[in-house]
Amino acid sequence: MSITIDNLTVEVDGPEGRTLLLDSVTADLDAPRIAIIGENGSGKSTLTKAIAGLVQPTAGKVAVNGIDTVGQAKRLRRAVGFVFANPGAQTIMPTVREDIALTLRGRKLSREEISARVEEAIREHELEDLADRPCHALSSGQMQRLALCSVLVGEPDLVIADEPTSLLDARHRRIIARRLLEPAAPQVLLVTHDLDLARHCDQAVLIADGSLAEQGDPAHVIDCYERILA
Numbered sequence: 001m002s003i004t005i006d007n008l009t010v011e012v013d014g015p016e017g018r019t020l021l022l023d024s025v026t027a028d029l030d031a032p033r034i035a036i037i038g039e040n041g042s043g044k045s046t047l048t049k050a051i052a053g054l055v056q057p058t059a060g061k062v063a064v065n066g067i068d069t070v071g072q073a074k075r076l077r078r079a080v081g082f083v084f085a086n087p088g089a090q091t092i093m094p095t096v097r098e099d100i101a102l103t104l105r106g107r108k109l110s111r112e113e114i115s116a117r118v119e120e121a122i123r124e125h126e127l128e129d130l131a132d133r134p135c136h137a138l139s140s141g142q143m144q145r146l147a148l149c150s151v152l153v154g155e156p157d158l159v160i161a162d163e164p165t166s167l168l169d170a171r172h173r174r175i176i177a178r179r180l181l182e183p184a185a186p187q188v189l190l191v192t193h194d195l196d197l198a199r200h201c202d203q204a205v206l207i208a209d210g211s212l213a214e215q216g217d218p219a220h221v222i223d224c225y226e227r228i229l230a
């Protein structure tokens, strides 16, 4: 899918007046695996939320495969899966199994088909031991694995994942990185502070102070970022 970001500006009203979060960001993102990098508070999550239609532009436009992120929310929701940085924000159902199944509700699938896909996802994500556990009783890392599983089971065309490995141990970080980067994975756009993960993507974007500072080949973009950090 191609993500077209055209002069995207996002401002919010706060107690201290209007704050500019993104300033005229323009980019064309179409690689299979895209990394968004940058310092804390630079605007990465805001950008991904705008791409997913969760944050409205103050000015400019964002389109995902021609679907305008404003006014076409239903079409966008079917095409794009969003994994929040705080996975607790998206676990809704009482148990792990029910939470995964929720993604498939409202699709034209029989109860048996839903059950088969849920069980397969549970196996793939090694969540067997947790399947009947209440979501609120999961550790943060387990919750993050569930959040990703619940999005991937819906087979979205594009997965946007905000720091999807930030809460994981080394083993699960590797497993999830492999899963997101494998050729059979859906298109992935990730926000990450893990520069090694970013290096394995096909395209990278550096956000600094709400502006697009660099985009292109990950090795080049990471070099630019490291120069800013030096």
Ligand SMILES: Nc1ncnc2c1ncn2[C@@H]1O[C@H](COP(=O)(O)OP(=O)(O)OP(=O)(O)O)[C@@H](O)[C@H]1O
Pocket: 012, 013, 014, 019, 021, 038, 039, 040, 041, 042, 043, 044, 045, 046, 047
């Ligand atoms: N609703 C809001 N109201 C006011 N300020 C906000 C709002 N949402 C985000 N911000 C501010 O906008 C800036 C960018 O936030 P954002 O979450 O996009 O950063 P980020 O690059 O994802 O950071 P991090 O790496 O820490 O997750 C931050 O300074 C944040 O405090």
